[in-house]
Amino acid sequence: QVQLVQSGAEVKKPGASVKVSCKASGYTFTSYGISWVRQAPGQGLEWMGWISAYNGNTNYAQKLQGRVTMTTDTSTSTAYMELRSLRSDDTAVYYCARDRRKYYDILTGSTSFDYWGQGTLVTVSS
């Protein structure tokens, strides 16, 4: 069965960086893209960006450009999200989510997300 298992909770100081991992299993990793979505306490969902596990192409939300980097390691079927220059308003639960459609089926637009990781709480506090 498809699973996305994320790394554990992190506490960081303002200005630091955090790197969250998302280990996939139960499917061919390189056939699907991965998005990262975050949720501040008591707030809604915010899409952060997307990475193709096939060729490493990325697309980041404009507000995070320059502070976020998404990568994959196909040898371990793991996706990573690194966020730098952390601020208090980056405190949130961070989720990875799998594209519902395979990369070669997405000819226009994007896709919904059918499997999600359990979430990783990142707390930014001095």
Next chain:
Amino acid sequence: DIVMTQSPDSLAVSLGERATINCKSSQSVLYSSNNKNYLAWYQQKPGQPPKLLIYWASTRESGVPDRFSGSGSGTDFTLTISSLQAEDVAVYYCQQYYSTHSATFGGGTKVEIK
């Protein structure tokens, strides 16, 4: 960026009654080339990740009860729970995926039991 606006922010419905949630996009999410609306609905319960309910605006994900249905086209969409059950208490989000390798979510609608 396409902005998604949900209404209401919250609603309370009696068990067995209908719940209706609306979602409006700032531009059409209908691709004329394939006549598909790039709109999904998710359910999120406390402490859990979101769960995909509906995609292509009206296609139920496998395993989703048929009391959940999606409708609408272009810029205006609706999620309907035909007969609310206790386990449906959650926050519901719409999402557009019209933009290339990008997405935005609505602000969410909290559904409670009256």
